[in-house]
Amino acid sequence: MKEQYKVGVVGATGMVGQRFVTLLENHPWFKLTVLAASGRSAGKTYEEAVGSRWAMATAMPESVKQMVVQDASQVEEIAAQVDFVFCAVNMKKDEIKALEEAYAKAECPVVSNNSAHRFTADVPMIVPEINADHVEIIDAQRRRLGTKRGFVAVKSNCSLQSYVPALHPLKEEFGISKVLVCTYQAISGAGKTFETMPEIVDNVIPYIGGEEEKSEKEPLKLWGHVEGDQIVCAEKPLITAQCYRVPVTDGHTAAVFVSFDKKPTQEQMLKAWAEFSGPSQQLNLPSAPKQFLHYHSEDNRPQPKLDRMIENGMAVSIGRLREDILFDYKFTCMSHNTLRGAAGGAVLLAELLAVKGYMD
Ligand SMILES: NC(=O)c1ccc[n+]([C@@H]2O[C@H](COP(=O)([O-])OP(=O)(O)OC[C@H]3O[C@@H](n4cnc5c(N)ncnc54)[C@H](OP(=O)(O)O)[C@@H]3O)[C@@H](O)[C@H]2O)c1
Known part of the structure; x- marks a missing residue:
């Protein structure tokens, strides 16, 4: 180079x-x-x-x-x-x-x-x-x-940059069968500030054009494989998404529910997140976070205002891991939408x- x-x-x-x-x-x-x-x-x-x-x-x-x-x-x-x-x-x-x-x-x-x-x-x-x-x-x-x-x-x-990184090491190790995700997306994702989007103050808008389709389909291309002259999308997991615009300047949050082919323990999930690194870390790329996935043990984290700038806005924050009655587990993810996400x-x-x- x-x-x-x-x-x-x-x-x-x-x-x-x-x-x-x-x-x-x-x-x-x-x-x-x-x-x-x-x-x-x-x-x-x-x-x-x-x-x-x-x-x-x-x-x-x-x-x-x-x-x-x-x-x-x-x-x-x-x-x-x-x-x-x-x-x-x-x-x-x-x-x-x-x-x-x-x-x-x-x-x-x-x-x-x-x-x-x-x-x-x-x-x-x-x-x-x-x-x-x-x-x-x-x-x-x-x-x-x-x-x-x-x-x-x-x-x-940008919406899926918060939850797909958290799912990725789990998918590799335990197989994922289905995912339900609700995203709470910052206004900078629409190129807006509070000055240019006053209608978001004291409000939640339950629609972001095209976002739910992207949140459901794009992960399958990321998890696809190269075959000849094309990338073939993965067939699973099944993903269903709802995407909301919320009064936050930067940082998309995702509430994630997931079921596995082989249900891991919470300790195994925390270990998979703590140990995960990819080519960006191995190649020491200048913008790569040292630790990609950060787990927060406090009940009220991650929060966009407190956690979006971890590792210069290039890390993904995870928290609130617990068992669920409909899915195997649920947890929360958050990442900076115009830094890591854009x-x-x-x-x-x-x-x-x-x-x-x-x-x-
Ligand atoms: N904001 C996010 O978090 C985010 C995340 C991921 C992806 N994206 C994507 O990134 C793109 C830009 O988003 P944004 O939020 O930065 O939008 P934005 O703030 O509205 O900025 C749009 C940019 O496009 C330029 N532009 C508009 N019409 C043009 C034309 N005919 N020829 C050349 N340039 C033109 C504008 O130039 P002028 O100033 O001269 O009009 C401006 O520089 C979109 O495709 C968006 O979906 C955004």
């Missing part, structure tokens, strides 16, 4: 884009060289283009304030300036698909937060601790696109792809 990669952010002015900008400020391998967004922002300085939309707890980095935002549709121009791009844009699905493929065809790898390509059979959807081996499908995708370097890789939806997860995926040589 190279010592440093030049990186662009497409959708840099949005909520996830701002996260990328803050995460890339001092990244040891990736240097932010291009900021791109819609024609509305193009030609303005980043500071002007974002204006009052800056939603991060830390100030906008000085290094980006005067950078001029480029028009994301100028694909060839942008591709010539970078080694790869991160993409998080708010556009129609077919437009996003076309935009991401255009970058890939311009020999510019795309690491995407968007859902448009998550079920394209030769596009890997990766949580590095769970299915890093899916990177190998990129060769088949490059053959389809007719590219040497260019490809699209995606990360999964930009942080994408940076970690890009680090994996760089180590594996796909960015060269």
